[in-house]
Amino acid sequence: MGGALSHDADVMEVTAEAKRIMVVALGKLYSSRTQRGGLRLHRSLLLTMVMKSARDMYHAAQETEWAAAEEQQPPTEEPTGAQIELQEGKPLTSPGNEVENSPTMLRRDADNKENMSPPRPTQHSRKRRGKAAVEPDFLPCKKAKLEQKNVPQQLILSTVLLCEYMNCSSEVGAPPAPMPVQRAIAAC
Amino acid sequence: MGEDAESPKINHTFLRDYVTEADVISTVEFNQTGDLLATGDKGGRVVIFQRETESKGESEEVGETGDSGEYNVYSTFQSHEPDFDYLKSLEIEEKINKIRWLPQQNAAHFLLSTNDKTIKLWKVSERDKRPEGYNLKDEEGRLKDISTITSLQVPVLKPTDLMVEVRPRRVFSNGHTYHVNSISVNSDGETYLSADDLRINMWHLGITDRSFNIVDIKPANMEDLTEVITAAEFHPHHCHLFVYSSSKGTLRLCDMRSSALCDRHTKLFEEPEDPGSRSFFSEIISSVSDVKFSHSGRYLLTRDYLTAKVWDLNMDKGPVETYQVHEYLRSKLCSLYENDCIFDKFECVWNSSDSVIMTGAYNSFFRMFDRETGRGVTLEAWRESSKPRAVLRTRRVYSGGKRRRGDVGVDSLDFTKKILHMAWHPSENIIAIAATNNLYIFQDRVNPETQLQ
Numbered sequence: 001m002g003g004a005l006s007h008d009a010d011v012m013e014v015t016a017e018a019k020r021i022m023v024v025a026l027g028k029l030y031s032s033r034t035q036r037g038g039l040r041l042h043r044s045l046l047l048t049m050v051m052k053s054a055r056d057m058y059h060a061a062q063e064t065e066w067a068a069a070e071e072q073q074p075p076t077e078e079p080t081g082a083q084i085e086l087q088e089g090k091p092l093t094s095p096g097n098e099v100e101n102s103p104t105m106l107r108r109d110a111d112n113k114e115n116m117s118p119p120r121p122t123q124h125s126r127k128r129r130g131k132a133a134v135e136p137d138f139l140p141c142k143k144a145k146l147e148q149k150n151v152p153q154q155l156i157l158s159t160v161l162l163c164e165y166m167n168c169s170s171e172v173g174a175p176p177a178p179m180p181v182q183r184a185i186a187a188c
Numbered sequence: 189m190g191e192d193a194e195s196p197k198i199n200h201t202f203l204r205d206y207v208t209e210a211d212v213i214s215t216v217e218f219n220q221t222g223d224l225l226a227t228g229d230k231g232g233r234v235v236i237f238q239r240e241t242e243s244k245g246e247s248e249e250v251g252e253t254g255d256s257g258e259y260n261v262y263s264t265f266q267s268h269e270p271d272f273d274y275l276k277s278l279e280i281e282e283k284i285n286k287i288r289w290l291p292q293q294n295a296a297h298f299l300l301s302t303n304d305k306t307i308k309l310w311k312v313s314e315r316d317k318r319p320e321g322y323n324l325k326d327e328e329g330r331l332k333d334i335s336t337i338t339s340l341q342v343p344v345l346k347p348t349d350l351m352v353e354v355r356p357r358r359v360f361s362n363g364h365t366y367h368v369n370s371i372s373v374n375s376d377g378e379t380y381l382s383a384d385d386l387r388i389n390m391w392h393l394g395i396t397d398r399s400f401n402i403v404d405i406k407p408a409n410m411e412d413l414t415e416v417i418t419a420a421e422f423h424p425h426h427c428h429l430f431v432y433s434s435s436k437g438t439l440r441l442c443d444m445r446s447s448a449l450c451d452r453h454t455k456l457f458e459e460p461e462d463p464g465s466r467s468f469f470s471e472i473i474s475s476v477s478d479v480k481f482s483h484s485g486r487y488l489l490t491r492d493y494l495t496a497k498v499w500d501l502n503m504d505k506g507p508v509e510t511y512q513v514h515e516y517l518r519s520k521l522c523s524l525y526e527n528d529c530i531f532d533k534f535e536c537v538w539n540s541s542d543s544v545i546m547t548g549a550y551n552s553f554f555r556m557f558d559r560e561t562g563r564g565v566t567l568e569a570w571r572e573s574s575k576p577r578a579v580l581r582t583r584r585v586y587s588g589g590k591r592r593r594g595d596v597g598v599d600s601l602d603f604t605k606k607i608l609h610m611a612w613h614p615s616e617n618i619i620a621i622a623a624t625n626n627l628y629i630f631q632d633r634v635n636p637e638t639q640l641q
Contacts, residue, residue: 017522018468021468024526036279036281037279037280037283037367038273038276038279038280038367040367041366041385041386041416042418042435043531045414045415045416046435046471046475049471049472050469050471050525053468054468057468
């Protein structure tokens with residue numbers, strides 16, 4: 001139980017840091033427009049990359065419950081698929097709060113459907129928080145919708161990132177992950 | 189001031205607390221003999237220093253060369269002016285990004301200087317004689333009354349005070365859409381390359397209206413952009429080889445004999461990323477800020493935010509040596525990102541024998557690494573501790589363990605005092621360090637030919 005709480009605190013810290021980094025990156029990108037000498041491509045590229053990795057980390061941290069469950073299982077696609085499936089009709093069984101705060105309960109195999117019900121409240125809350133906390137007011141709201149559409153892809157990738165963040169001995173390294181994400185985001 | 193050996197060449201106006209932005213030095217470069225040292229600044233000015241030759245009598249000792257003199261100002265000129273791109277409504281900064289000297293072929297000296305868009309070739313020549321005794325003009329140049337001329341004389345050249353003339357000989361413009369970060373003169377003595385974020389062009393020194401594009405990494409869709417070119421250099425001996433570094437930490441060696449467009453590298457130098465050290469800022473700190481061939485042409489020296497690496501041209505799997513410049517900053521990356529320091533581009537240099545490498549850091553510190561022992565030393569470029577003829581003492585940054593007197597804590601480092609630009613004399617142990625608006629020149633007096641330590 002103690003382990004779960006400290007893990008939760010880590011996640012909160014990562015989320016807060018990722019959010020701060022994103023906001024700072026946006027601020028720097030906007031102010032670089034008025035800089036003398038024109039837009040510096042190298043700097044803008046680095047800022048965009050930082051923003052993307054912070055954004056990935058932020059979303060990944062929000063999927064903590066799922067990642068914790070998947071940590072035990074090598075195939076990451078399967079549970080994700082199961083989660084998507086369950087969005088449709090499963091009622092909210094165990095209270096959402098309890099599930100969010102104690103991920104240890106979720107360390108079960110993908111077949112356990114009770115375990116997988118939280119996606120709905122989590123996803124719902126993620127979408128809400130995404131709009132208010134991550135996206136500043138001036139960004140078009142189509143971005144939030146696009147995130148939702150890309151959920152399957154992002155879930156897979158963010159799980160991978162979180163696994164790596166939590167130092168699992170996963171073979172999946174950092175390099176492959178950012179590429180597809182960038183394409184997804186570039187489409188925004 | 190020239191006669192007094194003790195008089196400092198560095199600015200001792202302690203009353204001036206602020207730094208004029210235009211005076212910030214942005215590039216430093218020795219010429220091939222080391223007699224001339226050029227600096228460029230943010231205001232578009234170039235200042236050339238010349239080494240004074242001491243009288244032979246007093247300095248001819250074993251191991252010491254004839255001229256171990258000080259560097260004095262030789263010439264100053266305005267290289268670039270602020271410009272405006274009307275099509276894009278963008279200001280073009282006059283800051284001199286790089287200066288490169290051409291090998292000397294006659295009495296005059298030539299150098300290339302570049303800002304973000306335009307490269308210029310300058311001719312630096314001396315005039316120490318002038319003709320006197322004209323028939324039709326008097327000493328002030330006024331026309332004489334012809335009726336007063338009774339005899340003819342032949343004008344003779346008389347010595348005058350030394351005058352250094354600097355004239356622009358070529359202007360290489362409209363070659364770059366993006367910001368020029370490097371120029372490099374080819375060993376063939378006829379061509380040079382210029383690199384911006386996405387393209388590298390090759391120019392002939394005599395032709396200004398045309399250049400060859402030899403590298404183009406611009407993607408068809410700019411949204412697919414993942415890396416930019418950060419630095420480029422020709423091989424010191426092989427005129428067909430050049431290297432360029434990227435923001436992803438890779439180096440590409442290209443052979444111009446293989447094809448006209450060198451988009452496909454001959455060799456790719458890349459170090460696999462350590463997954464354990466991954467952070468939000470991994471991409472930023474792996475971006476290579478400078479790349480330099482060794483004098484031998486066998487090795488490459490690169491600098492990224494926290495390390496300096498030596499690569500063997502024969503091995504592309506990874507660097508052969510890695511030196512930690514300021515590893516204590518790894519835990520501070522977030523604040524360095526917020527105050528923009530993480531984007532600082534440090535240069536790196538080799539010594540004449542390729543046995544020592546040097547690079548800059550913060551707090552007016554710079555680091556030297558002895559390649560044979562692998563040991564590094566931290567030195568400081570600060571006027572308070574650098575009286576003329578004083579021995580540079582080594583500094584230490586305290587980041588845990590036993591604290592010694594004189595150690596500086598990581599949190600008391602001054603990040604506004606950054607040593608980004610530096611140069612090492614081509615054959616002697618003389619280094620030029622640019623610290624904001626000041627230029628420090630350090631010489632190894634005891635053993636000018638041997639290693640500085």
